[in-house]
Amino acid sequence: MQFKHLGLSEIVLSALASKGYTEATPIQAQAIPSLLEGRDLLGIAQTGTGKTAAFMLPSIDRLMASEKRAQPRGCRMLVLAPTRELASQIAESARDYSKGTNLRVMTCFGGTSVHKNKVDLARGVDILVATPGRLVDLIEQHYAILLGIEILVLDEADQMMDLGFIHALKRIVRELPAKRQTLFFSATMPKTIRDLATQFIKDPVEVKVTPEATTAERVEQQVTFVTQAEKQSLLTLALRDPKIDRALIFTRTKHGADRVVKLLSGNGVASNAIHGNKSQPQRERALGEFKSGKVKVLIATDIAARGIDVSGVSHVFNFELPNVPDQYVHRIGRTARAGATGIAISYCAEDERPYLRDIEKLTRQKLTVVPLPADFVNESSKIKSTRSPMPVSRDESNGRNGRAMQHSGRSSSAPRGNAQPRREGNSFGDRRPPQAGEQRRSDGPRSDAPRGDAPRNYARPKSKFTARPARPAGTGGGRPR
Structure with a gap:
């Protein structure tokens, strides 16, 4: 079906034509008419199906039709995405589709300046694309006010659940007005995701463009x-x-x-x-x-x-x-x-x-x-491997530079058989690759978590100083150790 038959405004159709888009994808053809009517939507769609345009095109039309203004530190449409890259991609599409309008688009996510986010939000924006973590930070610091939101979009909700954003989402939804249009998208729809959706959407239109958990035929x-x-x-x-x-x-x-x-x-x-x-x-x-x-x-x-x-x-x-x-x-x-x-x-x-x-x-x-x-x-046999060499023991390392191993109380010429076994699994241990059936601690759904979220389990290296004997109470004028 062509976009011109879906009820979109001339401004939006002109922006689409400038990009060379005339034919709507299945999810766009199914979703756009209902969204123009203000209905909530539950969309089951994988990436690459055109879902960004499916929710952004009718939302731009509704924002222009309402003729409201964004409140200071507020926004009219909020799009939540699980990662920085997806947030940037959505914002780029929003700017392309809103050409010819006065709508302002802004992003906020980790790795960018909080101060810049504060300045950009100060006089309000029409479309805010954000990751949940950074948005909660702005809310807690009173830089973001969400009471004027007309449209809420949760994109790739299943991924946000996998990343542990459920508490951030619940914190954000407490700041939203009860009267709003909510669009909820997920590539898969297990019971946990459907239960989450019920907390955000009311009487939604359900759009499913691919069977759940199947892969593209192409x-x-x-x-x-x-x-x-x-x-x-x-x-x-x-x-x-x-x-x-x-x-x-x-x-x-x-x-x-x-x-x-x-x-x-x-x-x-x-x-x-x-x-x-x-x-x-x-x-x-x-x-x-x-x-x-x-x-x-x-x-x-x-x-x-x-x-x-x-x-x-x-x-x-x-x-x-x-x-x-x-x-x-x-x-x-x-x-x-x-x-x-x-x-x-x-x-x-x-x-x-x-x-x-x-x-x-x-x-x-x-x-x-x-x-x-x-x-x-x-x-x-002609390929250069990246396999790391075996770790060098402290005895060998110190033997090369001629330094005595003062921290261990032994000389560099001490027999290797007396060396202490190396610890594994920390910054001072063996960095060998995982063997069959073995997994690193970082393997799992949160393997790409930012450094600040990673569990720390560093072993403290032995001190080269010997412990000072305890001082008897009442001697030397100091407090007992």
Whole structure:
């Protein structure tokens, strides 16, 4: 169906025409007429289905029709998104679709200046796109007032639940007016998400454009069974294929993403990583170079990848299978966008087979098994590995520079058999890669959490000073130790 038959205003249709959009996607055709009437909406839609335009186009029309003004420190439309990248993407679309209007669009999320957020909100904005954590900070500091909101949008609600934003969402909803239009979107709709939706929406229109927890039909899904050591060589060889326009590679952890960048760089493949340990300018630069095609390979963790909306992604590689099967649906949805086709390739080690079974059970389909290339052994021998050398003991390290090991009370020539065993799992221990069946503490749904949210369990190194003997009470004039 064409946009001009959905009841949108001429200003919005003109903005769409300038972008070359004339035909509505299924979710847009189903949602826009009801949203123009002011109905609440429950949308089940994966990324790449056009849901941003589905809620933004009619909302812009309603904001213009109401002719209200934003209150100081307030907004008229609030869009909540789980990640910075998705918030930026939504705001960019809002600015494109509202060309020719006087509507002001603003973003606020972590990694940006709180002071700038305060200044931007001071006189009020029409459309605010925010992540829950930063918005709660602004509310607590009395920089944001939400009583004038006319439209509330919760995008990718399932991901916000996975990231632990449920308490922030409940805190935000207490600040909202009871009379408002609420739009709730999620790629999957398990009972927990549906129960959450009932707390926000009233008598909604339900729009479902794909069956729950299924993957796009235009994505060719493959799996290759490998060892962990073979993954590095296989990925490097695969990325040499000239058929790959842009490739998005997923790892479970931030450190895993950095290791893949190091591997590819050592083998002449330019790539960037995007994850929670990267600063906001670094994330924006990496995403910008990927969108422009300057760097055709981007390595990402699940959380950081939310909001990566690049139509030219031809391949998605699951370098590590996700241990949460829903994440697989989100990952491969980054290809086959805007009517194109795509290929999703997963590398499955022996210890990841349970993850594969969970994925196939959720998506209700089997992945096509592709064997290793016939010349893999010969070709992989030419690939530079990033495997770290064995950790150097303190005895060997100090022996090289001739310093005595004063902190341990032994000389550098002491036999290695007397050395204390190294601790593992902390900043002073063994950094060996996980073995089969073993997982790092950081593996899991929160693996890309910001540093400030990460649990700390650092072991304190032994002091080189000996303890001072206790001073008897009543001697030396000081308090008893």
